[in-house]
Amino acid sequence: MAIIGFGKSANRYHIPYIKERDIKIKYIYNHRRHPDKEKGFYDSKTIFTDDLNQVLKDPEVQLVTICTPPSTHFKYGKEVLKNGKNVLIEKPFVADQKEAKELFALANEKHLLAMPYQNRRFDGDCLTLKKVIDLGYIGKPLLLESHFDKYRPDTDLHEGLQVDGQFYGLGVHMLDQILGLFGKPQTVSYDIRAIQNPDSTVDDYYETQLLYNNFKATVVSNPLAARPYPRFLLHGTNGSYVKYDIDQQENDLKLGIMPGDEHFGIDTPNQFGIVKYKNQNGDWIEKQIPTVNGDYGRVYDSIIATLENGAPKLVSDDEALWNMEILEAGIAEKGMHVFHM
CATH class of the missing domain: 3.30.360.10 (Dihydrodipicolinate Reductase; domain 2)
Known part of the structure; x- marks a missing residue:
């Protein structure tokens, strides 16, 4: 899997639980890299990148979790689905029903999962x-x-x-x-x-x-x-x-x-x-x-x-x-x- 965003949400509500499971975080995408925060990450094989295409074009990646500000959820969610990846989106899922319906329609068309993170x-x-x-x-x-x-x-x-x-x-x-x-x-x-x-x-x-x-x-x-x-x-x-x-x-x-x-x-x-x-x-x-x-x-x-x-x-x-x-x-x-x- 991959994670988009590397703030409090990713570090507190996702990564600690993922590391307890048989799930490999191959990438963490952050458009503003902070190398000091990346040091000492629990898995040295995780790739930190500011190139989203590197994540979306990798056939190994099956699931992408979006942990960015709410205003970006729809944009990233749509891009992830278009590239054939399942997507989990932090709350609030998107801004309105119109955006939600568009994401669900795209996911269903491509036989993918799109879901809000209701932890x-x-x-x-x-x-x-x-x-x-x-x-x-x-x-x-x-x-x-x-x-x-x-x-x-x-x-x-x-x-x-x-x-x-x-x-x-x-x-x-x-x-x-x-x-x-x-x-x-x-x-x-x-x-x-x-x-x-x-x-x-x-x-x-x-x-x-x-x-x-x-x-x-x-x-x-x-x-x-x-x-x-x-x-x-x-x-x-x-x-x-x-x-x-x-x-x-x-x-x-x-x-x-x-x-x-x-x-x-x-x-x-x-x-x-x-x-x-x-x-x-x-x-x-x-x-x-x-x-x-x-x-x-x-x-x-x-x-x-x-x-x-x-x-x-x-x-x-x-x-x-x-x-x-x-x-x-x-x-x-x-x-x-x-x-x-």
Whole structure:
């Protein structure tokens, strides 16, 4: 494979997981070479280059991951597909549905894979939420709140495009988790704002409600939450589940603790989620649910399964397009959007 871009995204969310797998990074393309950063790379056989054609014309390269600024995703994605390579694109996938549909059409025409990098499907907290639902602890889900809050004051004026805001940057992941678990919503309503500096053209707060048949999921990111809100709060017909704190992979990666290291990404017992439910005798039971270990590298496992064994893509074209539709409508309407079923 090859990677386009050599910044934080490539070095934190991709390379540490790839090196744990039977995948060879033959090239890293960076149009602005930084030889000092290339020294000591884990694989001395990896070629650092500022010649994209060297990457795209190499018949050995089967997969290219794009880890560049969002405004370049469509351009690079199209070029990679035209040259017969499968492509994985960091979030947000592209700017809009039109670009996404063009990439998917080109990929399908050439029998290639094109997919957004939705690594947060493999957050430990999201995997544990799925386990709680699948085991039937809370019965039929009725209400779900998903929060990714922090306290990070910033009153500076921020100007940019829609892809530069919090909704596109983080909301794309939170929405994908809901779409992966529950599918396509019927309607979506929005509250998207710049709450720290109202003159900013880039949002820093969003609350989005996805409405299904007798079920509602709300995703929220607030930059001024001084006290923690549950990461997930789920109510159902037979009980409730609450989980505080986020997946620990990112915290460990920031400290230099890597996949393969002992205890990497493991949640602490005091942060395990709590489920309260009625058993078959009608008695209330309350217990901890140990957090399932997250692993962003499973995105690459899924790609290998698709390319070598024909398994369905981890993120289907439909799911990616639903996500883009919600993002676009949120920025354009900031009201309510009805999906065509």
